[in-house]
Amino acid sequence: MSKNNAFVRFDKVDKSYDGKLLVVKDLNLDIAEGEFITMLGPSGSGKTTCLMMLAGFETPTNGEIYLDSNPISNIPPHKRGIGMVFQNYALFPHMTVFENLAFPLKVRKMTKDDIDKKVDKALSMVSLSGFENRMPGQLSGGQQQRVAVARALVFDPSVVLMDEPLGALDKNLRESMQYEIKHIHESIGVTVVYVTHDQSEALTMSNRIAVFNDGKVQQLSSPDKLYEEPVNSFVAEFIGENNRFDGEVLEVSNGVCKVKIGQGEMLANPISVKSKGEKTTVSIRPERALINPKNKMDNNQKGRIEEVIYHGDHTRVRINLLGNSDFILKVPNSSQNLDIKLGNEINIGWNSQDARALDPK
Ligand code: ADP
Ligand code: MG
Numbered sequence: 001m002s003k004n005n006a007f008v009r010f011d012k013v014d015k016s017y018d019g020k021l022l023v024v025k026d027l028n029l030d031i032a033e034g035e036f037i038t039m040l041g042p043s044g045s046g047k048t049t050c051l052m053m054l055a056g057f058e059t060p061t062n063g064e065i066y067l068d069s070n071p072i073s074n075i076p077p078h079k080r081g082i083g084m085v086f087q088n089y090a091l092f093p094h095m096t097v098f099e100n101l102a103f104p105l106k107v108r109k110m111t112k113d114d115i116d117k118k119v120d121k122a123l124s125m126v127s128l129s130g131f132e133n134r135m136p137g138q139l140s141g142g143q144q145q146r147v148a149v150a151r152a153l154v155f156d157p158s159v160v161l162m163d164e165p166l167g168a169l170d171k172n173l174r175e176s177m178q179y180e181i182k183h184i185h186e187s188i189g190v191t192v193v194y195v196t197h198d199q200s201e202a203l204t205m206s207n208r209i210a211v212f213n214d215g216k217v218q219q220l221s222s223p224d225k226l227y228e229e230p231v232n233s234f235v236a237e238f239i240g241e242n243n244r245f246d247g248e249v250l251e252v253s254n255g256v257c258k259v260k261i262g263q264g265e266m267l268a269n270p271i272s273v274k275s276k277g278e279k280t281t282v283s284i285r286p287e288r289a290l291i292n293p294k295n296k297m298d299n300n301q302k303g304r305i306e307e308v309i310y311h312g313d314h315t316r317v318r319i320n321l322l323g324n325s326d327f328i329l330k331v332p333n334s335s336q337n338l339d340i341k342l343g344n345e346i347n348i349g350w351n352s353q354d355a356r357a358l359d360p361k
Pocket of ligand 2: 044047048049
């Protein structure tokens with residue numbers, strides 16, 4: 001294994017709990033120092049198992065994990081210098097906030113002066129200065145999670161692992177904590193490996209996202225690439241909303257493909273199809289299709305409005321189009337007056353680049 005500048009490296013890592021079924025399959029992942037990387041995927045896709053192997057609570061069945069170019073299989077969890085915030089890795093209920101934060105420092109045999117300074121700094125980072133003497137039971141759920149974040153950071157770890165740390169919080173609090181954790185990451189530059197099944201959380205917080213399904217990384221990219229250029233229909237479905245059409249490729253030329261869909265045809269962006277006859281799923285984001293477009297677009301279809309739902313900043317319009325009665329459009333609510341009324345026949349247009357022809361798996 002050659003040394004390189006990845007700070008954390010999963011090298012051909014497999015994991016099986018029962019000696020038969022692989023729940024993590026051939027994971028190869030390089031994480032740069034200071035990066036915020038998120039493992040995103042449905043429940044059971046192997047995310048927690050990956051964190052547990054990195055933390056040292058589980059051992060890879062095959063392969064090796066490197067930290068700062070050193071293999072870590074033989075290093076016990078407490079010597080890996082890794083901080084952790086897990087949804088079920090609660091604060092010690094019988095200790096004050098101060099004692100909870102001091103704990104990892106005492107384990108590391110720091111002096112009382114150093115402990116006081118570090119606890120102070122960590123509490124101010126999560127805006128909880130003055131809460132030293134509270135018991136965890138006297139804090140709200142959000143405050144408890146902030147203490148847990150502070151405890152994971154207090155000993156200046158090289159890497160912090162967070163496994164669904166905001167899962168138990170209500171929506172508003174969860175969103176404000178996402179920004180809070182993101183800002184802490186930006187200000188101290190620690191390497192964060194974050195796990196969530198919530199795509200909007202992943203998009204908000206991460207430098208890069210590894211999308212997991214069935215123990216395999218489906219795609220590893222920046223949030224915008226993941227949204228704009230999903231490599232397969234699993235990723236397209238998992239990240240954001242999509243309108244889908246199953247069809248067959250008629251031809252591919254000059255970066256555009258023609259797809260037969262039912263009785264109709266569509267021009268699309270051949271992301272993962274190459275030749276005539278291939279089956280494909282064409283995927284179009286609801287905000288990329290326009291109602292009664294003024295300019296000519298690559299694809300134009302007539303549809304009938306089946307449902308209109310007002311959402312404050314936008315209106316969701318459900319349309320029957322090419323036999324798909326669940327085609328969703330998102331129309332920004334502006335002063336423009338569009339003819340959006342139930343039952344109306346309208347023209348819908350979208351460009352071929354926004355109709356991604358994907359592998360239908
Ligand atoms: P995720 O965090 O993405 O929900 P996990 O890594 O927890 O996924 O689980 C991946 C798979 O491994 C699941 O099928 C799960 O049931 C199984 N699994 C997880 N932990 C254990 C364990 N300790 N023993 C046996 N099977 C496990
Ligand atoms: Mg999990």
